[in-house]
Amino acid sequence: KPSAAHPRPVVLVHGTLGNSVDNWLGLAPYLKVRGYCVFSLDYGQLEGVPFFHGLGPAEKSAGQLRVFVDTVLAATGAAETDLVGHSQGGMMPRYYLKFLGGAAKVNALVGIAPSNHGTDLNGFTELLPYFPGAADLLSKNTPALADQVTGSAFLTKLNTGGDTVPGVKYTVIATKYDEVVTPWRSQYLSGPDVRNVLLQDLCSVDLSEHVAVGLLDRVVFHEVANALDPGRATPTTCLSAFE
Template sequence: MLPRRALRSLLVAVTALLGTTLLASAAQATDPVDAAKALAAPGVPGANDWSCHPSAAHPRPVVLVHGTFADGTVNWVAAAPALAARGYCVFALTYGAQAGVPVLRAIGPVAGSAAQLSTFVDGVLAATGASQVDIVGHSQGGMMPRYYLKFLGGAAKVHTLVGLAPSNHGTTLDGLATLATQFPGATDVLNSACPACVDQFAGSDLLSRLNSGGDTVPGVSYTVIASRYDEVVTPYSTQFLSGGGVHNVTLQDLCAADISEHVAIAFDPVALHETENALDPAHASRTTCLSHG
């Protein structure tokens, strides 16, 4: 039997290799569904049923986009089954691997990650027969799709973008360092091999280009859900968007007792209920502290 340290190193290496292999498979696939499947997050309850066809009640598939250092599996263990139970076709990807960095995801350049999202959305549309998707993203996953919408033709393929604690106007190094402490090894990556971290610094070239000329693009509905207790994307008001079709929500205005911060908002039942309202405004109900998805 291998020594514990050697076994751990082997597992880390295999995980990194698997992530790199999946991204390479997605790049090489010629069928859009196969390319999307190569990016799909494994083992997410309620997500990535490629035989799912949207209903008349919920005609658009929901694509879930995780945040920095996380992946599509851990980020959506609460939201994916809740949305699936309401009758949505739900899909979750894992994106943003960086060569030589094991385990951690959503650390590659934001522009490259947006291209992976484009590949994933095309596959979801091909598999489901839908003409558009809705996107729900957390942290970087709420900001990065805006690059896809603005620069990669995504606006025609996306009806609604919901951002949970999105890094729309950037954060400070301290904020990303705070987040890094919650993921083993992430602090070292932040210091040396996380282009996405640099892209999310307030005033970065990428954010300056993304927000130049306005925060939104025509035809897309935007909802931003932020928490006053966010310790990563600060101040929390920088998460909000300006422009047509925007609905900005502060979690504590819905439930003053809600103390969810940057990570917890992705699992928060109040935030999930407000997300469901954004996805289906015709059947929206008042979000309160008693809301539970």
């Protein structure tokens, strides 16, 4: 049950190739020890692929998130939840918020290195047209990867008409050393109730890249806690790694 200090349960949404356990070995206990009621889900499973999830169509994954949030709210008696997602898990919930009624059930979305406007994988995806059938193969076998390529039909639908929906607070935490969601500035959102944060503005010597920011970085974890409870927020610095 959520505590009086933190009345909203937190749902953690893993990234591509992640799962509900491995993606959150750092952040889940960090939040739990600070009094948060924490849940995580598996989504985007492909038949015959164990452990590595977040590969199925992102639209279908958003439907799985909707069901899971409803389950969490029913179990806890809470009226709203907060979502924290890494990579695809920071982007995909926006579809749930925008098209599947999630805005009425979510107070805040915190995206850690989210693929909000897609990725060119440092230019790799721009080579796909030169290899006949490569894009179709990607879409057929790993739909979520295709959905996250810059300019995909999924992202076009998601971002048309604005990045955000009313009533939800958005935080994006990016690292300039991201080698997966590139260029890293594409992670940022535009609109009301948006706060875009660059990790190196908080701690200039933090070299964490795409994976580390979600799995290991306690400076990031501190900023996530600030986003979840802005009324009790304290400055995030390099020393936050030792708190």
